[in-house]
Amino acid sequence: xxxxxxxxxxxxxxxxxxxxxxxxxxxxxxxxxxxxxxxxxxxxxxxxxxxxxxxxxxxxxxxxxxxxxxxxxxxxxxxxxxxxxxxxxxxxxxxxxxxxxxxxxxxxxxxxxxxxxxxxxxxxxxxxxxxxxxxxxxxxxxxxxxxxxxxxxxxxxxxxxxxxxxxxxxxxxxxxxxxxxxxxxxxxxxxxxxxxxxxxxxxxxxxxxxxxxxxxxxxxxxxxxxxxxxxxxxxxxxxxxxxxxxxxxxxxxxxxxxxxxxxxxxxxxxxxxxxxxxxxxxxxxxxxxxxxxxxxxxxxxxxxxxxxxxxxxxxxxxxxxxxxxxxxxxxxxxxxxxxxxxxxxxxxxxxxxxxxxx
Numbered sequence: 001x002x003x004x005x006x007x008x009x010x011x012x013x014x015x016x017x018x019x020x021x022x023x024x025x026x027x028x029x030x031x032x033x034x035x036x037x038x039x040x041x042x043x044x045x046x047x048x049x050x051x052x053x054x055x056x057x058x059x060x061x062x063x064x065x066x067x068x069x070x071x072x073x074x075x076x077x078x079x080x081x082x083x084x085x086x087x088x089x090x091x092x093x094x095x096x097x098x099x100x101x102x103x104x105x106x107x108x109x110x111x112x113x114x115x116x117x118x119x120x121x122x123x124x125x126x127x128x129x130x131x132x133x134x135x136x137x138x139x140x141x142x143x144x145x146x147x148x149x150x151x152x153x154x155x156x157x158x159x160x161x162x163x164x165x166x167x168x169x170x171x172x173x174x175x176x177x178x179x180x181x182x183x184x185x186x187x188x189x190x191x192x193x194x195x196x197x198x199x200x201x202x203x204x205x206x207x208x209x210x211x212x213x214x215x216x217x218x219x220x221x222x223x224x225x226x227x228x229x230x231x232x233x234x235x236x237x238x239x240x241x242x243x244x245x246x247x248x249x250x251x252x253x254x255x256x257x258x259x260x261x262x263x264x265x266x267x268x269x270x271x272x273x274x275x276x277x278x279x280x281x282x283x284x285x286x287x288x289x290x291x292x293x294x295x296x297x298x299x300x301x302x303x304x305x306x307x308x309x310x311x312x313x314x315x316x317x318x319x320x321x322x323x324x325x326x327x328x329x330x331x332x333x334x335x336x337x338x339x340x341x342x343x344x345x346x347x348x349x350x351x352x353x354x355x356x357x358x
Contacts, residue, residue: 025067033059039130040113040121051118058116062109066101073097074146084158087151094143102135167331203245210242221268225332229302229352230262236271236294243275250284256295257302264300264352267328271304274348277322278306281346297349305347322348 037045037055044051077097081090106128114123121127193211197204217235221227233255240253253275275292284290292306322339325348329337335351 025064029060029063032063036109040110040127041119044120054116054118055113058112062105062112066105069101069105070098070142073101078150082154084151084154087147090150091144091147094147095139098139098143099136102139103132106131106135207242207245210238210245213238214242218269224268225328226265226353226355227268228262229257229264229266232266232268232271233257233262236275239272239275243279247279247284247290249286250289251279251292252289253292254294256293258296261296261300261302261352264354266302266350266352267325267332270325270350271302273322273325274304274350277348278304278346281311282306282309283311284309296352300352300354302350302352303347304350305345308341308344308346325350 033056036059037052041051041055045055046052074094077090077093081087081093110121110128110131111123113119113121193204193207214235217238237255243251243253271294278290278292282290288309290307290309292304295303295305297303322337325337329335329351333351333353335353337351338347338349340347340349
C-alpha cells in the first residue's frame with residue numbers, strides 16, 4: 001500500500017469531508033493551537049503577527065499529522081482486536097501506541113520550534129515534560145473512550161445480529177412445521193372419511209362439504225401470518241362440525257367468546273391446532289366424552305382448555321401442534337403462550353394481538 005492513499009484517508013478526508021469526526025477535530029484545534037503556542041512562545045505569540053502566523057501554521061500541521069497518525073493507530077488496532085471479548089487487549093494496545101506517538105511528536109514539536117529563531121524557543125527536556133504529561137492524560141481519556149464506545153457498538157451490533165439469526169432460524173422452523181401441517185390434516189381427514197362412507201352416506205356428504213370448506217381455508221391460511229378471531233371462529237365452527245360428524249357424542253366443543261375481542265388477531269389455525277392436540281393426547285367415548293372449551297378471558301386473551309383424559313399408551317407425534325404455535329408466537333409477538341396442566345384440565349392461553357396498538 002502506497003503513501004498517497006494513507007495521506008488521503010488519514011490527513012485529507014477528516015478535513016475535507018463534512019463528517020462528525022471533522023467537527024470533533026475542528027473543535028479541538030483551537031485549544032491545541034492557542035495553548036500549545038502560548039506555552040512554547042508566550043505572549044509574543046499574540047503580540048507579533050509574524051510569530052502568530054508561523055506558530056499557527058506550524059501547530060496546525062503538527063495537529064493534523066497527529067490526528068492522522070492516531071486515526072491510523074485506532075483503525076489498525078480495531079482491525080487487530082475487533083471482538084468484544086478483546087476489549088482489554090484493544091484498550092491497552094491503543095494506550096501504548098498512542099503514548100508512543102505523542103511521546104515522539106512532543107519531542108519533535110519542541111525541536112522543530114527551536115529551529116526557527118523568530119519564535120525564540122529553546123529545546124529542553126524541562127519544556128517537553130509538561131507536554132508529555134498532558135498528552136498522556138489526553139491519551140488515557142481518548143483511548144479508553146474510543147475502546148468503550150467501540151465495545152458497546154460491537155455488543156449492540158452482535159445483539160441485533162443474534163436476534164436476526166434467531167428469527168431466521170425460527171422462520172425456517174416455522175416453514176418446516178407449516179409444510180408438515182397440510183399433509184397431516186389431509187391424511188387424517190381421508191381416514192375419517194373412508195370410515196364414515198360405509199356407515200352413513202348422508203353424513204359422508206356433509207363431511208365432504210365441510211372438508212372442502214376447511215381445506216379451502218387451510219390453503220388460504222398458509223398465505224397470512226395473522227387472521228381475525230372472528231374469521232378463525234367461523235372456520236373452527238365448520239371444523240368442529242366435521243369432528244362432530246366423525247366422533248359424535250364422544251366429543252363436545254363449546255364457544256364462549258366476548259364480542260369486543262372478535263376483531264383481534266391470532267395466527268391462522270391456532271384453535272384447530274389446540275383442538276387437534278387435545279384429541280391426539282386424550283381418550284374419548286360416549287360415556288366419557290372429551291370436553292373442549294374455547295373462551296375469552298377478561299384480560300383479552302383466548303383460553304382453550306380440555307378435560308384431562310390422557311391416553312395410557314402415548315404415541316410419538318409430529319412437530320406440529322404446540323411447538324408450531326410456540327414458534328409462530330415467537331416470530332409474531334413478544335407475548336408468549338401460557339401452557340398449564342391442572343388436576344382435571346389442560347389449559348393453553350393464547351394472546352390476542354390488537355393490531356391497532358402494535
